[in-house]
Structures are given as structure tokens and as C-alpha cells.
Ligand SMILES: Nc1ncnc2c1ncn2[C@@H]1O[C@H](COP(=O)(O)OP(=O)(O)OP(=O)(O)O)[C@@H](O)[C@H]1O
């Protein structure tokens with residue numbers, strides 16, 4: 001499945017991949033299938049990822065991850081920018097990371113470029129490594145992962161390699177007609193925003209990505225948003241998902257106080273608060 005090895009350590013399972021074990025950053029790693037254990041201190045090779053499996057931990061960093069899924073052009077990137085601004089998440093677009101990898105002159109560049117032109121899904125190990133590195137290099141502990149996982153294999157590999165289970169999945173539900181119109185009008189010079197590739201992307205989305213959303217729905221993790229509406233209205237619905245429920249009930253109480261007892265000083269703020 002992925003280029004990694006695991007073994008039991010202190011009742012926990014650990015994975016590693018890539019590079020030399022001894023170059024890793026002050027964490028415990030395992031060597032080989034025989035389960036030989038090495039404790040490494042110091043060093044520093046960012047290409048090596050060591051993660052606790054079965055906990056949302058990345059190099060001993062606890063992280064919160066929200067997957068942002070939906071068809072091509074459903075507005076994921078647009079809304080992620082709003083979420084970053086209002087809720088302090090870091091936005092990691094898998095597609096942007098892959099495009100940056102092409103630009104960097106990486107040995108995988110040509111392969112990634114061909115896959116994107118064809119609307120195909122890049123192998124999991126490539127994308128997961130880019131996502132892992134981006135999370136490790138960022139001091140934040142809250143990430144929006146946009147446009148990943150795109151198929152069941154992506155999903156299973158990410159969960160087993162990183163041990164990260166998403167907090168929830170934000171799903172932008174949009175008609176194909178609307179998505180096509182948006183992609184053809186995006187005008188960002190993307191090689192895959194032409195009608196032939198768009199059709200291929202739609203097919204891959206229907207066949208491979210929707211089952212991932214269905215999987216998370218069966219776990220009660222999907223927060224579905226009607227993404228056909230204008231940007232501002234979509235964000236109102238998104239906000240309702242991100243505002244913690246206790247804050248919603250506090251504001252609800254405040255509104256009731258305003259309504260019932262006429263606390264005029266609070267009325268503007270309370271009435272502007274979006275209660276869902
Ligand atoms: N609610 C909306 N109404 C109208 N246009 C929108 C809306 N949301 C986004 N757009 C526009 O549609 C285009 C696609 O949006 P965006 O890039 O956010 O989609 P995406 O889901 O991230 O796409 P992709 O999966 O291809 O990366 C952009 O030009 C954006 O400005």
C-alpha cells in the first residue's frame with residue numbers, strides 16, 4: 001500500500017518511511033520488519049515522518065484535521081480562505097501542494113503533471129508525504145485539508161500512515177452544471193480547467209471521491225453544505241458548522257434575553273449572530 005514499516009512499541013504502533021532512520025528528529029523510530037528499535041536524538045531530516053498510529057499525532061504534535069471535499073469547482077478553496085480568516089485554521093490544498101511539487105523540479109514532477117492533465121489521482125504516498133511535511137513544518141495544530149482524500153485508497157492510507165482521523169468532513173454539494181460554469185470561468189491559467197479535462201475530473205469524482213464522502217457519512221462525520229448558493233450564503237452555512245455548539249447556545253441564550261427582557265445594549269450583536 002504505502003512505503004512504510006510498522007511495529008509495536010510501548011503498546012502503540014509507529015510508522016516510518018523514507019531516508020535513514022538515524023537522521024530523524026529526536027523521536028523514537030523502528031527499523032525494519034524485525035522490529036529492531038532505535039531511539040534517535042537530535043538530527044534533522046524533514047523528509048522522514050514518524051507518527052503515532054491510532055491517535056491524531058504527528059511527530060508528537062496533536063493535530064485537528066478537517067477534510068474539505070466536494071466536486072471540482074464546488075468552491076472548496078474559496079470557502080477555505082474564509083475559514084482560515086475566521087477560525088484560525090491553516091489551509092492545505094492537496095492540489096496546490098502537487099502543483100508546487102511540479103514547480104519545484106521534483107523527480108515526481110512530470111508524473112504529477114501528467115496525472116493532473118488527465119484528471120487522474122496521484123499515488124497516495126506522494127500526496128500524503130506532501131501533506132505530512134506541510135503539517136510538520138507549520139506551527140499551527142488545526143488544518144483544513146482541501147481536495148483530499150480523493151479515493152478509498154487515499155483515505156485508508158492517510159489514516160493508517162498518519163493515525164489522523166478527521167474531526168469532520170465539510171462537504172460542498174454542488175450541481176455539475178454550476179461547477180462546470182465556475183471552472184470554465186476561473187481563469188487562473190490551470191491546465192486542467194478545459195472542458196475535456198473537466199469532464200474527466202467529474203467522472204473521477206463520481207466514481208472514486210463520492211464513495212469516500214459516503215464512507216464518512218456512514219460514520220456520522222459529514223457536514224453537508226449547499227454550495228450552489230452565492231459565496232456569502234455558503235459561508236453563513238459553513239460558519240454554523242465551525243462555531244462550537246456551546247457558543248451557539250450562549251448566543252441563543254443572549255438572543256432570548258434580548259427578546260424577552262429587552263437588553264437593548266446587546267441587541268445589535270445578538271441579532272447579527274447567525275443562529276443555526
Ligand atoms: N458560491 C460561489 N458562487 C459562484 N462562484 C463561486 C462560488 N464559490 C466559488 N466560486 C468561483 O468558482 C471558481 C471555483 O472555486 P474554487 O476554486 O473555490 O473551487 P474548488 O472547489 O476549490 O475547485 P478545485 O476543486 O478545482 O480546486 C472560482 O473562480 C471561484 O471564484
Ligand SMILES: O=c1ccn([C@@H]2O[C@H](COP(=O)(O)O)[C@@H](O)[C@H]2O)c(=O)[nH]1
Nearest residue numbers: 094095115116119120121122127147148
Ligand atoms: O489529493 C489529490 C489532490 C489533487 N490531485 C490531482 O490534482 C488535480 C487538481 O486538484 P484540485 O483539488 O482541483 O486542485 C486533480 O484533478 C488530481 O489530478 C490528486 O491526484 N490528489
